[in-house]
Amino acid sequence: GHAILACQRQGAHLVDNNDTVTLEPLGNMKPIKDLVVDFTPFWDKINKIKPYLEPKEAPPEKERLQSQEDFKLIDDSSTCIMCGACYSDCNVLEVDDNFLGPAALAKAQRFISDSRDSQTLERVKEISEPGGIWDCTHCGECVERCPKPARPFDRIKEVMTVALKEGVHNNNGARHALSFFNSVKRSGNLNENRIPVESMGFFNIPGLLSLLPIGLRMFLKGKVPPVIHHSIEEVDDVKRIFKELDK
Ligand code: SF4
Ligand code: SF4
Incomplete structure (x- = not known):
């Protein structure tokens, strides 16, 4: 089953082949009684991203204006109603309580992209840490579940773009994204020997050592990619596309 809003779906659409409607508490939160769950971790994570404006200027006489x-x-992320449906169905939260989760990350975008806020870089740095944007697996489930235009994964992608543009690259997630991008740009496909090393960081000795067991397992199973990486035949077409994108 999936998390849905009771006020948005007719019961008749939920009846299974045995004429039964099954109701369960939201996922990824501890049930307290019947369908009631403990929302504390959800709110703690919303609070963690500082869900309030930290403006550049002193307060004006009236409200702080913004162009259309x-x-x-920030229009889409402002529509979140804090229902928790995305949190309930997020696959990463099923295995990692430390992950901030889709609702908090969408809320972070609400302030990162706000023209009146002064803390863009600090906010982006904070949610680039473990448990933040780069721990999302891009499954898109939160977009499917969200009953509003907030669409958390779309907001997460926007924050990833801001992080890369602002030069917040000193973490595995950003390094992985850049390595992936550069590999396709260079050869038209993925250099699977280089990407794990670049993602970990050339000078991250403990991180690189942690790759050895999986590398060994791949070797024993004959799954190690060829040492010499080859470009695809149509690599010039790929390079042309990147050139166009750079314009
Ligand atoms: S796209 Fe990311 S945040 Fe959304 S449900 Fe999947 S893992 Fe969770
Ligand atoms: S982002 Fe969407 S699904 Fe998640 S809490 Fe907000 S409205 Fe609900």
Whole structure:
């Protein structure tokens, strides 16, 4: 089953072949009684991303104005109703309580992209740490579940783009994204020997050593990619596409 809003779905659509409707508490949160779950971790994570404006200027006499164009950047994330449906169905939260989760990360985008906020870089650095944006597996389940235009994974992708543009690269997730990008740009496909090393960081000795067991297992199973990486035949077409994108 999936998390849905009771006020949005008719019971008739939920009846199974045995004429039964099965109701269960939200996932990834501890049930307290019947369908009631403990939302504490959800709210703790929302609070962790500092869900309030830290403005650049002193308070004006009236409200802080924003252009319509600037507002469009935060319009979707502002629609979140904190229902917890995305949190309930997030695959990463099933295995990692430390993950901030889709709702908190979508809320972070709400402030990172707010033209009136002064803490963009600090916010992006904080959610680039373990448990933040780069721990998302891109499954898109939160987008399927979200009843509003907030669509958390879309917001997470926006924050990833800001992180890369702001030069917040000193973490495995950003290094992995850049390595992936550069590999396709260079050869049209993925250099599977180079990507794990670049993602870990050339000078991250403990991290590189941690790759050895999996490397050994791959070797024993004959799964190690060829040492010399070859470009695809149409690599010039790929390079042309990247050149166009760079313009
Ligand atoms: S896309 Fe990311 S945040 Fe959304 S459900 Fe999947 S893992 Fe969780
Ligand atoms: S992002 Fe969507 S699914 Fe998640 S809490 Fe907000 S409204 Fe609910």
